[in-house]
Amino acid sequence: MTEFRTPPVLETTVDAGITTVSCAGELELATSPRLRDALLTPLGDGTNGIVADLAAVTFCDSTIFSVLVETYREAQARNVPYAIAAGPAVARPLAILGLDRLLPLHPGVAEARAAVTEPPSAPRLVS
Template identity: 45%
Template sequence: MTSDNLWQARTETHPDRAVVTLSGELDITAVDQLRDLLTTTLRANPVVDVDLSRLTFLDSTILSVLVTAYQDATAAGGTLNLINPIGHVHRVLTVTGILPLLEPGDTAEATPPHHA
């Protein structure tokens, strides 16, 4: 349990990747803990899938953490993928253009899309 029990994270390590499953609601109160979790996980595993199937809310500060983690992973020769987003989380990631950038198998450069 983290950040006043609003969210949880579970990490599973596999031979070719780590899977971080996030659940609950992620907002500005979770930024430091999530950043630390992703940084630590990416240092130990070049490929990290972030499973969002149990995440019900995220705000712009979390979007920033996810994009920064993706950029850091790519710069180090690895990758960070967002998998299984649903509901509000899927909509936010799609509307902001972040989901196509961080979906598995994407070849986009490690730069978030620019909006006019």
């Protein structure tokens, strides 16, 4: 049997203090340590925000979901904005698991980047 797989691609860029980790292809157990390092290292280095661009991911297993949750929790603990651009191969399983209610998911990288660069809105005062 011939197995057709899309090899994973991970690329990290920094623009205006925001770190974007762009991923494409199939992400699974063998890829999770690389993704974990790519997302968590900038938090320790003082980045102003993290965007996980998973819009071009074609397959994602549960180990990747664990990395996304770990990164979310670490970003919150360090008060660093974090957003995920999730294509269908990522967004659908996260929704099935209910993690879409926890993780900051966005339909594209532009929306995810905007979420980490825009200042939080001020609380509205009701008189």
